[in-house]
Amino acid sequence: MPKATKTNPNNAPTLTGAEILWATLVGEGVSTVFGYPGGAILPAYDALRKFPIHHVLVRHEQGAAHMADGYARASGKTGVCVATSGPGATNLVTGLATAMIDSIPVVAITGQVSSKVLGSDAFQEIDITGITLPITKHNFVATRAEDIAPMIREAFQIAQSGRPGPVLVDITKDAQQGSCVYDFEAVAPAPYRPHPMLRAETPEMVKAIELMRASTRPVILAGHGIIQSGAEREVIAFAERHNIPIATTLLGLGGIPASHPLSLGMMGMHGESWVNNAIQQSDLLLAFGMRFDDRVTGNLATYAPNAKKIHVEIDPSEINKNVKVDVALIGDLKEVLTTIAKILDERGEPRGVDVTKQWRDEIRAMKGDASVRDIINLPDNGHLYAAHVINDIWQEAKAAGRLDSTIIATDVGQHQMWEAQYFKHEATRTLITSGGLGTMGFALPAAIGAKIACPEKDVWVIAGDGGFQMTAAELSTIVQEGIHINIAVINNGFLGMVRQWQEAFYDKNYACSPILSPDFVILAGAHGIPGANVTKRAEVLPTVTKARTADTAFLINFAVEKEDGVYPMIAPGAALHEMVRRPNPLIETAED
Amino acid sequence: MLHTFIALVDNKPGVLTRIASLFRRLNINIASLTVGETERDDLSRMTIVCEAPENAAHRIRASLYKLEIVRDVDEVTRGEAVIRELALIKVAAGPPASSMSSRTHLFELANVFRARVVDLAPESLMLEMTGSASKIEGLLQVLAESHYKILEVSRTGRMAMRRGKHTSRVLKALGSKDHGDAEFPPLAADEALPNQFAEHDA
Ligand SMILES: Cc1ncc(C[n+]2csc(CCOP(=O)(O)OP(=O)(O)O)c2C)c(N)n1
Numbered sequence: 001m002p003k004a005t006k007t008n009p010n011n012a013p014t015l016t017g018a019e020i021l022w023a024t025l026v027g028e029g030v031s032t033v034f035g036y037p038g039g040a041i042l043p044a045y046d047a048l049r050k051f052p053i054h055h056v057l058v059r060h061e062q063g064a065a066h067m068a069d070g071y072a073r074a075s076g077k078t079g080v081c082v083a084t085s086g087p088g089a090t091n092l093v094t095g096l097a098t099a100m101i102d103s104i105p106v107v108a109i110t111g112q113v114s115s116k117v118l119g120s121d122a123f124q125e126i127d128i129t130g131i132t133l134p135i136t137k138h139n140f141v142a143t144r145a146e147d148i149a150p151m152i153r154e155a156f157q158i159a160q161s162g163r164p165g166p167v168l169v170d171i172t173k174d175a176q177q178g179s180c181v182y183d184f185e186a187v188a189p190a191p192y193r194p195h196p197m198l199r200a201e202t203p204e205m206v207k208a209i210e211l212m213r214a215s216t217r218p219v220i221l222a223g224h225g226i227i228q229s230g231a232e233r234e235v236i237a238f239a240e241r242h243n244i245p246i247a248t249t250l251l252g253l254g255g256i257p258a259s260h261p262l263s264l265g266m267m268g269m270h271g272e273s274w275v276n277n278a279i280q281q282s283d284l285l286l287a288f289g290m291r292f293d294d295r296v297t298g299n300l301a302t303y304a305p306n307a308k309k310i311h312v313e314i315d316p317s318e319i320n321k322n323v324k325v326d327v328a329l330i331g332d333l334k335e336v337l338t339t340i341a342k343i344l345d346e347r348g349e350p351r352g353v354d355v356t357k358q359w360r361d362e363i364r365a366m367k368g369d370a371s372v373r374d375i376i377n378l379p380d381n382g383h384l385y386a387a388h389v390i391n392d393i394w395q396e397a398k399a400a401g402r403l404d405s406t407i408i409a410t411d412v413g414q415h416q417m418w419e420a421q422y423f424k425h426e427a428t429r430t431l432i433t434s435g436g437l438g439t440m441g442f443a444l445p446a447a448i449g450a451k452i453a454c455p456e457k458d459v460w461v462i463a464g465d466g467g468f469q470m471t472a473a474e475l476s477t478i479v480q481e482g483i484h485i486n487i488a489v490i491n492n493g494f495l496g497m498v499r500q501w502q503e504a505f506y507d508k509n510y511a512c513s514p515i516l517s518p519d520f521v522i523l524a525g526a527h528g529i530p531g532a533n534v535t536k537r538a539e540v541l542p543t544v545t546k547a548r549t550a551d552t553a554f555l556i557n558f559a560v561e562k563e564d565g566v567y568p569m570i571a572p573g574a575a576l577h578e579m580v581r582r583p584n585p586l587i588e589t590a591e592d
Numbered sequence: 593m594l595h596t597f598i599a600l601v602d603n604k605p606g607v608l609t610r611i612a613s614l615f616r617r618l619n620i621n622i623a624s625l626t627v628g629e630t631e632r633d634d635l636s637r638m639t640i641v642c643e644a645p646e647n648a649a650h651r652i653r654a655s656l657y658k659l660e661i662v663r664d665v666d667e668v669t670r671g672e673a674v675i676r677e678l679a680l681i682k683v684a685a686g687p688p689a690s691s692m693s694s695r696t697h698l699f700e701l702a703n704v705f706r707a708r709v710v711d712l713a714p715e716s717l718m719l720e721m722t723g724s725a726s727k728i729e730g731l732l733q734v735l736a737e738s739h740y741k742i743l744e745v746s747r748t749g750r751m752a753m754r755r756g757k758h759t760s761r762v763l764k765a766l767g768s769k770d771h772g773d774a775e776f777p778p779l780a781a782d783e784a785l786p787n788q789f790a791e792h793d794a
Contacts, residue, residue, distance in 0.1 A: 129606070130609070133609065133610065133613050134613060134617055137658075137660070138659075138660040158660060163658075195654070195657050195658065196657060196664075197653070197654050197657060315654075315658070316650075316654035316657070317651050317654035317655045317658060319650075319654070320650070320651075321651060
């Protein structure tokens with residue numbers, strides 16, 4: 001037994017770098033990692049079974065990164081993925097970029113060639129820290145066993161703090177094979193340094209309160225930050241206290257229950273008309289944890305021209321980036337809202353004065369006007385519409401009392417927008433979707449990560465026939481893990497969103513957007529996953545119930561209308577209120 | 593306009609790439625960048641001069657701070673700081689016999705500009721000059737207008753240091769070597785709300 005020494009005061013054990021890697025992950029609370037082995041990470045894999053870590057073997061490292069991401073989005077905890085050097089590491093790139101732009105805490109571990117041959121183009125050597133520099137919050141190279149524990153610990157701190165994001169730790173083979181004293185406590189990172197330009201002081205809050213007092217047509221713009229900050233309740237309390245309607249970004253959906261009387265729905269390019277009109281006509285926008293992305297503002301020159309703007313945001317580099325604001329409260333949303341509430345309480349701000357009633361009535365009228373164009377109100381005409389499918393998946397979960405425990409992971413395209421429009425999320429972290437990068441192939445692996453994070457929840461994949469084929473190999477992972485995931489392929493025979501743009505902006509020149517697919521039910525069957533084809537509206541609900549109550553994963557191929565479009569739609573460069581509404585044939589069949 | 597940032601960064605491999613990569617991503621051209629050691633061996637000091645709109649400064653600074661290796665960022669103007677650059681200039685000048693007058697004239701020029709002759713070769717001589725960028729440009733211009741053939745110019749790019757007793761916030765805050773529990777003081781209260789869209793007289 002070694003003795004405690006000056007350099008080893010806690011008499012800590014000596015472990016190999018490989019063992020230190022897993023021990024540190026366990027110390028950070030990790031129970032599951034998503035990965036794929038290979039030469040440069042083999043020493044680590046050799047030590048894996050000594051540790052209480054469940055390793056999910058993926059079919060492509062992109063899947064590992066998306067699973068870690070889905071795990072993080074569903075649970076709020078940091079997701080971990082592991083890959084070997086070279087091609088294993090480069091396969092992570094799309095997944096890390098997806099996590100980066102949506103601010104998801106992920107720690108990626110990659111093997112690297114031995115430190116002695118670094119830079120020599122050794123077999124499977126690639127400069128992965130160079131490659132991932134702009135798509136990680138930070139990255140590290142560990143070349144000695146001693147580096148591993150402190151770097152992993154710092155990686156977790158960085159991934160989770162401030163505006164979260166992915167961090168990559170590249171570990172050379174000789175670092176994994178070397179050994180040193182391992183003392184988890186001794187390598188704790190220095191206390192987190194908040195961004196020094198954070199700034200949410202009382203005078204600014206008072207300014208914000210004054211703007212609110214002067215407003216009769218306010219709208220809250222609720223972004224991903226409300227979920228990231230865990231400020232869902234604070235935002236609702238704030239909205240209720242001041243009677244302010246809430247519009248949500250794509251990544252904010254779920255943060256505010258859709259059925260809440262103040263909840264308007266999604267804003268932006270495919271947002272509801274009344275939501276975008278409310279924003280355009282408002283006199284005060286309260287942007288909470290959102291970044292005025294071009295997909296939600298439309299043409300900046302005409303954006304909310306009469307509105308003062310208050311921006312509550314944790315990342316100082318987002319302030320005044322796209323939209324000039326009148327008051328910036330740079331800090332954690334939850335803390336800022338809590339402090340504002342305290343200031344109001346201390347000032348004895350009267351409660352229950354409702355100055356926005358007329359405004360809310362106006363918005364309600366706009367909403368009623370829009371509903372006649374809504375495809376949901378279209379009587380059954382023998383065609384199967386994607387919107388109806390999604391509406392029915394929502395209705396089914398609701399009827400089963402599972403709405404709060406149903407997570408939907410979507411892919412990217414038309415179905416993603418229909419999901420956002422027609423699945424009314426009631427609970428936070430129940431929508432998992434690639435917003436900023438728009439990564440096709442995201443849904444299936446992200447859903448696997450979500451299911452492993454939340455085994456008690458029902459998890460649905462909603463994917464297009466195009467995107468599903470990008471990562472369909474992970475069906476095999478589902479089976480190997482023995483998990484129950486429901487898969488809805490919204491099959492329109494096209495890269496639908498591309499086709500819609502070609503229809504709208506390229507004279508219906510459908511260049512390379514028709515796509516052939518295998519028989520997805522047979523494909524699932526080849527993996528041992530049962531499935532069903534659905535072609536009629538009446539079959540949707542019973543098949544959805546069958547999938548949800550199955551013992552295993554289940555795939556439903558929905559053969560939907562081929563040339564349907566997502567509406568409303570804002571053309572690029574158009575103002576937020578200049579929406580293209582659903583065109584005639586469908587309106588005429590509805591009671592317009 | 594030209595912005596001058598002073599950044600204190602970790603003295604570690606790869607730091608320069610991270611800084612350079614940030615400017616590349618923001619599509620901002622770096623006019624000059626100097627890096628060197630400081631009074632602390634764990635920190636390097638960079639002076640970054642870049643061409644960007646006046647109102648971009650806040651975002652550049654906020655983005656720099658998002659890099660984990662950045663400890664402090666200060667933006668300085670000419671009035672607040674001493675800004676210096678060093679230049680080595682090699683000028684064609686034959687041996688005294690052939691062009692006596694030109695060599696003598698060069699020595700006089702150097703004298704007026706407070707440049708030093710640091711090397712004499714049979715066909716050329718080398719001047720060393722420290723000063724503001726405009727002084728160096730002045731010397732280069734006079735050399736060119738006097739029809740000297742400039743063979744080589746090497747300039748360090750600007751280095752800047754605030755005048756007076758200003759110690760960087762971070763060094764004050766870090767204090768101890770292991771920048772352990774250092775608290776970062778908030779920005780000065782009089783620092784205006786960052787405004788990238790501010791009207792300004794160009
Ligand atoms: C990896 C990747 N490649 C290309 C695109 C561009 N893109 C956006 S939507 C889309 C079509 C998606 O088609 P499909 O998966 O069938 O879904 P649908 O739109 O029909 O619902 C494409 C190609 C993308 N977002 N991601």
